[in-house]
Amino acid sequence: MTTIVTILTDDYADWETALLNAGARSYFKIDTRFATPGGRPVVSAGGLKVTPDLAVEDIDPAAIDALIVSGGTAWSSPDAPDISKALKAARSAGKTVAGICDGTVAMARAGLLDEVDHTSNSPDNLPPTGYKGASRYKDQPGAVIDGKIVTASGAAPVTFMAAVLETLGLRTPDLDAYLAIYGSEHGKS
Numbered sequence: 001m002t003t004i005v006t007i008l009t010d011d012y013a014d015w016e017t018a019l020l021n022a023g024a025r026s027y028f029k030i031d032t033r034f035a036t037p038g039g040r041p042v043v044s045a046g047g048l049k050v051t052p053d054l055a056v057e058d059i060d061p062a063a064i065d066a067l068i069v070s071g072g073t074a075w076s077s078p079d080a081p082d083i084s085k086a087l088k089a090a091r092s093a094g095k096t097v098a099g100i101c102d103g104t105v106a107m108a109r110a111g112l113l114d115e116v117d118h119t120s121n122s123p124d125n126l127p128p129t130g131y132k133g134a135s136r137y138k139d140q141p142g143a144v145i146d147g148k149i150v151t152a153s154g155a156a157p158v159t160f161m162a163a164v165l166e167t168l169g170l171r172t173p174d175l176d177a178y179l180a181i182y183g184s185e186h187g188k189s
Contacts, residue, residue, distance in 0.1 A: 003031040004066045007056055012072035014044035016100045016154055020161040028170055035059055037081035059086045061093035071101025071154050084110035096167040101154030105129055116146035121153045158182040
């Protein structure tokens, strides 16, 4: 069974990975799990309390297909959790590694965005991490896929969902129809 693990922190942006996890679990029957630093319960920006399935430190890349980093204020704080080991291990194992909003900051800090096309909330969001991928930054509204790396701004949860599912080989006409529904909403003012 395909397994996605989403990393959450306190004040994570609960809306940013909601479509991905709901669609993956309900429609595609993917096993969706949640991890936090230390395996501690967290509370989202919207007040959603989550007791995780496992600690970030216990993620086994051999047992998953995708590792997702949800956005949130924790990633840009001076005491941000260091999840580099888990991200690098998933990348080395050939798994999809995806980040949305400030989740891309954690990916940049781990060096995952140095040599791939990527995006984030803005071109100024990633340089403070010391990353070396500025020349590969794509300033665009939708998600960016480069191999098994997926990135998106916080304003792109729909294309983020589609990009992650695409890297898992799940791009279908049904998914395209779903994207068209969301696209039509955003085409109206």
